[in-house]
Amino acid sequence: MENLILKAHKVRKVYGSKGSLFPALNSISLEVRKGEFVSVMGPSGAGKSTLLNVLSSIDSPTSGEIEIDGNSLSDMRQKELAMFRRDQLGFIFQDYNLLETMSIKDNVVLPLSLNRVKPFEIEVRFEEIARQFGIFDIRDKFPSEVSGGQKQRTAVCRAMITNPALIFADEPTGALDSKAATNLLEGLVQAKEHKQATILMVTHDAFAASYSERVLFIKDGELYTEIHRGKTTRKHFFQKILDVLAMLGGEADDTF
Known part of the structure; x- marks a missing residue:
């Protein structure tokens, strides 16, 4: 498929040992194209x-194949995977994962500094993206001095900031109030529309998922269905x- 960024084929993940095996993922196949904003939803414990x-290489599948931007994750050793995550993937977590001893600006540019990008x-890059997301004026503050939405x-x-091939977002609005969540989601949509950012977001929040263009529903470790906006x-x-x-019996925030 043209412009295919993520391809997963029959991915399985089993935890435990003989006699007490738990299949967390059962033969999941999916694709994400460049510039897509896709959400993943489902009940608690669905996988x-x-x-x-597993898709982001933080964990490894028990079986199956995963390709990101044409690169097979199973062909990479741990050191190569670490470099690939740093250079080609972006991560957004519910708890921010900011370094408290570094300024807002230094937190943002850290991946570029590690890659020895020229100061100019x-x-x-920092000014462009910081102005887009409204944090340029707080660039010299520290995480403890700003709000959750700003974090x-x-x-x-x-x-x-590294222009990654794919951005993984794990409950990015989970700790935010409705206004901060809306601002963040609108920013992600703008990044998709203006920068062709490719985003895969896990969320329990139907409001957050409604900003994406496609939603995948997981149940009992399997891909149950998907819907397109x-x-x-x-x-x-x-x-x-x-x-x-x-229909799934999943929890959801039903505040529009």
């Missing part, structure tokens, strides 16, 4: 976070998401 960890280019926007900037309004897509979650 959402396990799927994200670092400045240019998460800092984490998003850090994830995007198409040309419908976000409000209509939000209701479609709630309808599927009701």
Whole structure:
């Protein structure tokens, strides 16, 4: 498929040992194209976070194949995987994962500094993305001095500043109030539209998922179904998401 960024084929993940095996993922296959914003939803314990960890190479599958931007993860050794994550992937976590002893700016540009990018280019990239996400004016503050929403926007900037092939977001709005969550989600949509950012987001929140263009539903470690927004309004897509979650028996934040 043209512009295919992520391809997973019959991915399985089994925990435990003989006599007490637990299949967390059962033969999941999926694809994500460049510039797509895709959400993954499902009940607690369905395998959402396990799927994200396996797809992002944080964890390894028991079997199956995963390719990101044409690179087979199974062909890489641990050191190569670590370099690949640093250079080609972006990560956004619910708890921000910022370094408290570094300024907002230094947190954002850290991946570029580690890659020895020239100082001038670092400045240019930082100003562009920091202004886009509204953190330029707090660049000299420390994480303890800013709000949760500002911390998460800092984490998003850090994830995007390397122009990664794929961004993995694990419950990015989980610790935010509704206003901060909306600002963050609108920023992700803008990054997709203007930078062709490719985003795979795990969330339990139907409101957050309604900002994506496609939602994959996981149940009992299997891909249950998927829905596309198409040309419908976000409000209509939000209701479609709630309808599927009701069938799944999944929890959801139903505040639009």
